[in-house]
C-alpha cells in the first residue's frame with residue numbers, strides 16, 4: 079500500500095478485519111506486506127514492521143498488487159508506471175493522476191498485461207466506472223451527468239436552504255469538516271473536472287484529459303442566483319456533464335463542469351449534502367442513476383477493496399480486466415460550440431420599450447427566448463429571461479451586449495440551465 083491517510087487507513091482496517099472473507103471471495107489470501115507513508119509516527123495502528131518511508135523500494139519488492147492512496151501526480155505517477163511495467167496490478171483512487179496520465183498508465187499496464195483499476199477515483203463508494211467499463215460495454219452511452227463533488231454540493235445545498243453567501247457557507251463547511259483547509263480543487267471545479275475527464279474517457283471510448291474539460295467553479299454563485307433559481311422552481315448544482323454531440327452526422331465529445339439551475343423536481347435536485355449522484359443515458363439501457371457517498375474514508379475504501387478483490391481474482395486465473403478503450407478517438411468540442419441554455423436576470427429601467435430592446439439583442443444573436451418574466455418595482459424593474467438551447471458563444475455575446483444597454487442597470491444573475499426545457 080502506498081499512503082495510509084483518510085482512505086488508506088480504512089483500507090488497512092477493512093483488509094485486516096475482513097481477511098477471512100476476502101480470502102474466501104478471492105479464492106486465495108491477500109497479505110498486506112508493506113505500507114509506505116511519509117511520517118511513520120502518525121500511524122500507530124499499523125504494525126511497525128509493515129511501515130516504510132521508501133515507497134519506491136516497496137513497489138520494486140516482490141509484491142503482486144500495489145494499492146495507491148497517496149494522491150497527486152508525483153511520486154504516484156512514477157511509482158505506478160514502475161509497478162505496472164513490472165507486471166504488478168494497480169488499484170488507485172487517484173483522480174488527478176488518471177485525468178492527466180491515463181494513457182501512459184494504460185500503456186504501462188498493457189506492456190506487461192497488468193491490471194489498472196480505479197473505481198474509487200470517481201464518486202467514492204458508488205459503483206460507476208465498472209458499470210461503464212463492463213456492464214454497459216455493449217451499449218452506446220450518450221450522456222453522463224452528475225454531481226461528483228461532495229464539498230461543493232454541501233455548500234450549494236447549504237446556501238439554498240439558508241440564503242447565506244458563498245464565503246460564509248464555505249467557512250461553515252470548513253468548520254464542519256466538509257471542506258479542506260485549501261478548498262481550491264473542490265470549489266474551483268478542478269476535482270469535478272478530473273472526474274468528468276475520467277467518466278467521458280470511459281463512456282465515449284475516447285481519451286479525455288482534465289485540460290479538455292470546460293470548468294467553472296462555484297465561487298461566483300451568489301444568494302441572488304440562488305433566489306432567482308428558487309423563483310423559477312429550480313435549485314443550483316455544480317454539474318459534470320459529458321455528452322456525445324452529433325452535428326450533421328459528425329460526432330464529438332463535450333465535457334464541462336459548471337454550476338447550473340435544475341428543476342427542483344429533477345432527481346439530482348434532491349441530492350443533498352456530501353452525496354454524489356450520476357445519471358447515465360444509453361441507447362438501449364435508457365436512463366440510469368447511480369447514487370451514494372462520493373467521499374470519506376470507509377466509503378472510498380469500499381471501492382478500493384472491490385478493485386483489490388477483482389485484480390486478485392484476475393491474477394489467480396491468470397487473466398486481466400479491461401484495458402484502455404480509446405478506439406473511437408472522438409474530437410473534443412469546445413464549450414463555445416456546445417448548446418446550452420441560459421437564465422438571465424436583469425435590473426432594468428421601468429419604462430416602455432425595455433423588453434423589446436433586450437429581446438432584440440437575443441434575436442440578433444439567433445438565441446430564442448423560452449420564457450420571460452417582467453416585474454415593475456417603483457423606479458426599477460426586473461426582467462428574467464430563460465432561453466432555448468443555443469451555442470454557448472452566442473449566449474455569452476448576448477449577455478455581454480445586454481449588459482451595455484442603457485436601460486439595463488445591472489445583470490443580477492447569469493446561470494446555465496439544465497433539465498427539461500422550460
Ligand SMILES: NC(=O)c1ccc[n+]([C@@H]2O[C@H](COP(=O)([O-])OP(=O)(O)OC[C@H]3O[C@@H](n4cnc5c(N)ncnc54)[C@H](OP(=O)(O)O)[C@@H]3O)[C@@H](O)[C@H]2O)c1
Nearest residue numbers: 081082083084085114115116117147148149171172373374
Ligand atoms: N478522502 C476522500 O474522501 C477520497 C475520496 C475519493 C478519492 N480519494 C483519493 O484517494 C487518495 C488519497 O486521499 P486521502 O484523503 O486518503 O489522502 P490523505 O489523507 O492526505 O493521505 C495521503 C497519504 O499518503 C501518504 N503520502 C504522501 N506522500 C507520500 C510519499 N511521497 N510517499 C509515501 N506516502 C506518502 C501520507 O503519509 P503521512 O500520513 O505519513 O503523511 C498519507 O498517509 C487521493 O488520490 C484522493 O484523491 C480520496
